Amino acid sequence: MRGVLMHAPGDFRVAERERPTVVEPTDAVIKVTATCVCGSDLWPYRGAQPFDAPSPIGHEYVGVVEEVGDQVTTVRPGQFVVGAFCASDNTCENCRAGYQTACVHRRWMDEMGAQAQYLRVPLADGTLVATPGTPDEDLVPSLLTASDVLATGWFAAEAAHAGPGKTVAVVGDGAVGLMGVLAARQLGAERIIAMSRHENRQKLALEFGATDIVTERGDTGVAGVKELTGGLGAHSVIEAVGTQESMLQAIRSTRPGGHIGYVGVSHDVTLDGQELFFSHAHLHGGPAPARRFLPHLIDLIWNRQINPGKVFDLQLPLEEAAEAYRAMDERRAIKVLLRP
Amino acid sequence: MRGVLMHAPGDFRVAERERPTVVEPTDAVIKVTATCVCGSDLWPYRGAQPFDAPSPIGHEYVGVVEEVGDQVTTVRPGQFVVGAFCASDNTCENCRAGYQTACVHRRWMDEMGAQAQYLRVPLADGTLVATPGTPDEDLVPSLLTASDVLATGWFAAEAAHAGPGKTVAVVGDGAVGLMGVLAARQLGAERIIAMSRHENRQKLALEFGATDIVTERGDTGVAGVKELTGGLGAHSVIEAVGTQESMLQAIRSTRPGGHIGYVGVSHDVTLDGQELFFSHAHLHGGPAPARRFLPHLIDLIWNRQINPGKVFDLQLPLEEAAEAYRAMDERRAIKVLLRP
Numbered sequence: 001m002r003g004v005l006m007h008a009p010g011d012f013r014v015a016e017r018e019r020p021t022v023v024e025p026t027d028a029v030i031k032v033t034a035t036c037v038c039g040s041d042l043w044p045y046r047g048a049q050p051f052d053a054p055s056p057i058g059h060e061y062v063g064v065v066e067e068v069g070d071q072v073t074t075v076r077p078g079q080f081v082v083g084a085f086c087a088s089d090n091t092c093e094n095c096r097a098g099y100q101t102a103c104v105h106r107r108w109m110d111e112m113g114a115q116a117q118y119l120r121v122p123l124a125d126g127t128l129v130a131t132p133g134t135p136d137e138d139l140v141p142s143l144l145t146a147s148d149v150l151a152t153g154w155f156a157a158e159a160a161h162a163g164p165g166k167t168v169a170v171v172g173d174g175a176v177g178l179m180g181v182l183a184a185r186q187l188g189a190e191r192i193i194a195m196s197r198h199e200n201r202q203k204l205a206l207e208f209g210a211t212d213i214v215t216e217r218g219d220t221g222v223a224g225v226k227e228l229t230g231g232l233g234a235h236s237v238i239e240a241v242g243t244q245e246s247m248l249q250a251i252r253s254t255r256p257g258g259h260i261g262y263v264g265v266s267h268d269v270t271l272d273g274q275e276l277f278f279s280h281a282h283l284h285g286g287p288a289p290a291r292r293f294l295p296h297l298i299d300l301i302w303n304r305q306i307n308p309g310k311v312f313d314l315q316l317p318l319e320e321a322a323e324a325y326r327a328m329d330e331r332r333a334i335k336v337l338l339r340p
Numbered sequence: 341m342r343g344v345l346m347h348a349p350g351d352f353r354v355a356e357r358e359r360p361t362v363v364e365p366t367d368a369v370i371k372v373t374a375t376c377v378c379g380s381d382l383w384p385y386r387g388a389q390p391f392d393a394p395s396p397i398g399h400e401y402v403g404v405v406e407e408v409g410d411q412v413t414t415v416r417p418g419q420f421v422v423g424a425f426c427a428s429d430n431t432c433e434n435c436r437a438g439y440q441t442a443c444v445h446r447r448w449m450d451e452m453g454a455q456a457q458y459l460r461v462p463l464a465d466g467t468l469v470a471t472p473g474t475p476d477e478d479l480v481p482s483l484l485t486a487s488d489v490l491a492t493g494w495f496a497a498e499a500a501h502a503g504p505g506k507t508v509a510v511v512g513d514g515a516v517g518l519m520g521v522l523a524a525r526q527l528g529a530e531r532i533i534a535m536s537r538h539e540n541r542q543k544l545a546l547e548f549g550a551t552d553i554v555t556e557r558g559d560t561g562v563a564g565v566k567e568l569t570g571g572l573g574a575h576s577v578i579e580a581v582g583t584q585e586s587m588l589q590a591i592r593s594t595r596p597g598g599h600i601g602y603v604g605v606s607h608d609v610t611l612d613g614q615e616l617f618f619s620h621a622h623l624h625g626g627p628a629p630a631r632r633f634l635p636h637l638i639d640l641i642w643n644r645q646i647n648p649g650k651v652f653d654l655q656l657p658l659e660e661a662a663e664a665y666r667a668m669d670e671r672r673a674i675k676v677l678l679r680p
Contacts, residue, residue, distance in 0.1 A: 102620050267614070270613060271610065273587060273611060276611070277602070285617060286596075
């Protein structure tokens with residue numbers, strides 16, 4: 001089968017890979033309907049994360065079940081499924097607490113390589129959720145977002161306590177930040193400040209529910225948020241970048257007692273204890289437990305209450321994955337969907 | 341009047357200071373019944389916090405109102421009062437959100453110097469709470485703890501979401517940590533793990549409600565907590581030290597999705613973003629909004645439901661403040677009460 005391989009930083013290519021089969025009795029193999037490139041895939045693409053040998057990549061996927069292991073009971077061949085970007089048993093104490101990305105049997109799906117024609121999904125019962133039927137074609141992109149980017153934005157919005165009466169600021173106008181805007185709107189936030197310098201992303205943010213735009217970054221951006229919030233800062237701040245600047249921007253944009261939901265994968269971020277201490281902010285984040293939110297998100301999409309699939313501004317055949325990476329790396333595309 | 345002056349690191353002495361008067365119409369002046377030395381007072385004592393000229397110190401106090409400004413309406417001369425270690429108007433948006441230590445008119449009481457015979461309290465209406473009457477002598481030490489150390493432990497326990505069904509670990513066996521144990525017990529925690537190497541502090545922790553003791557520190561201490569919690573870590577962790585080691589110990593002792601309440605004043609603490617990210621912990625803390633908790637804490641003490649005053653294992657006349665500092669610095673005393 002065909003699938004993406006990381007050859008070297010900047011050189012991610014489609015190659016022949018072995019078609020996966022059921023290995024463990026808890027596995028499923030799915031025929032991938034759609035997959036995509038994640039902002040976090042750009043870290044290894046840019047060489048910020050070393051890898052030794054060519055290896056598969058990709059962790060966002062929807063598809064049709066081909067085959068299941070003997071112990072799989074909740075999905076069956078022929079069903080359309082959405083899976084979380086992290087495989088989990090969904091029964092251990094961490095999973096039951098809602099932290100499937102900290103499952104004691106956790107497996108990152110990148111290891112399986114979802115940017116491919118077929119995908120092995122470990123712990124299928126705990127990882128996959130079947131849709132009520134075969135989705136209309138136009139729902140596929142939205143369902144795909146639930147695999148990671150929408151779930152991550154949603155987790156960030158919940159971690160930031162977005163809700164009625166709240167002013168939410170969103171740091172980062174990438175796909176996750178935009179999904180954070182959508183989630184904050186769904187959760188009933190009163191005011192949503194999107195921090196974005198790019199006109200097309202601002203436009204999408206407004207479509208997803210943003211009420212205000214702040215175009216500045218860093219401390220000038222912080223001042224912009226303060227100006228909109230009576231000098232106090234936002235109640236809720238979503239951090240969706242993962243750099244030192246974005247984390248500081250998030251902390252400084254939050255009012256005392258406010259909540260920060262941070263989901264940008266932290267690279268070279270160090271937080272000063274004293275600044276954090278006196279900020280009085282609540283801080284919560286990490287890799288989003290997408291599985292926790294999947295049933296609810298599928299439901300919202302199935303009933304056409306949200307249309308997060310709009311975040312894909314480029315769709316390409318899987319064979320053109322190299323161009324997909326280039327387009328995202330150069331910020332020509334917000335998020336690229338790949339069709340195997 | 342007599343009051344403590346910081347002369348130089350290691351040289352805090354009692355000297356003649358001007359008796360305070362009402363300056364602003366929102367001030368009160370109180371005759372101090374009892375004051376004490378805080379763990380945070382040891383930072384300047386040890387030279388970890390520079391000061392230029394001799395200056396007053398002390399922020400924990402109970403006493404009797406002597407005089408009030410024209411605009412003070414909630415306390416009157418003759419009343420016994422407990423005050424928060426940070427003066428606040430208790431009406432601004434931050435105060436109403438429960439963050440009086442982030443009041444837009446905040447004044448740190450150290451500036452006024454509570455280790456003295458008389459004390460000027462700015463924003464008296466927002467800072468002081470009168471007791472139902474003149475307290476019995478044996479209640480005075482407990483009421484004094486509500487001014488800071490008990491309120492701080494309580495805030496940490498609430499920030500850590502201590503409560504029914506929860507296992508709480510407490511990092512730090514100083515007065516704040518011990519108050520955190522007491523608070524966690526009051527909030528209904530199922531299991532309370534006190535981390536302490538000192539026998540007298542262990543004993544007090546058990547008296548205040550600890551169910552388990554872990555004597556190791558650092559990663560060995562973390563392993564001890566994990567061993568008691570099925571390998572997962574505590575649901576709730578109270579951090580009451582403020583060093584790099586104690587913060588890491590707190591983060592690593594917390595299970596995914598768990599809550600850390602940190603109230604040790606952070607000195608030279610830097611947190612690695614990636615470790616925090618993958619910890620999945622909730623982090624909240626800062627200078628405790630003591631004023632938020634004062635009415636409830638006074639009530640618990642007045643009705644003799646709690647006896648936090650036991651944390652004072654040494655009582656001295658104000659004139660012997662130098663010895664009080666030495667005793668705490670050398671860890672001969674957990675906390676020293678001073679009688680002006």
